[in-house]
Amino acid sequence: MIAVSNTTPLRHLIAIHQEHIFEKLFGQIVIPGAVLHELSRPRTPEVVRNLISRRPAWLVTRTVTQPTEQFNWPRLHRGEREAITLAEALHADVLLIDDKYGRAAARSRNLRLNGTLGVLEEADSQGLLTSFPLVLDELKKSGFFLKPHFEASLLRRYEQRRREKESGR
DSSP, X not given: OOEEEOHHHHHHHHHTXXXXXXXXXXXXXXXXXXXXXXXXXXXXXXXXXXXXXXOOTTEEEEOOOSOGGGSOOTTOOHHHHHHHHHHHHHTOSEEEOOOHHHHHHHHHTTOOEEOHHHHHHHHHHTTOOSOHHHHHHHHHHTTOOOOHHHXXXXXXXXXXXXXXXXXXX
């Protein structure tokens, strides 16, 4: 599976010590240079910078050779433009991106998307999390914005998964 990621999913899941999810779900995550740069900035949490500097085997950097300015995406940052461009070039199975405008741009290019919360739900479905509600709390503490009504929806789905698992389905 080819998975390309923008900054946010990596930044937040590494910050809450859930980086093991990436390797378990995707095997490998490919990022463009702009995302590597964003994850290495001084204002990025130290735990994230430390992991990025060690470059685990599941994290691969690729250079974007196509110019990203050719696309009319004025609201996107360089990392988002490069991640979308790289996902297209690699024919990625999934692009991990949370930004509203980035998701819209990626959809317009027919890319399959997932985001931080979708990755966490998939990890929970596969039994990779010890407590989905606690992970959501940690995610919010890391600075991830989560609308209350969406959090309630996530928790209802979690409860449904838990009930199905307990009933043996």
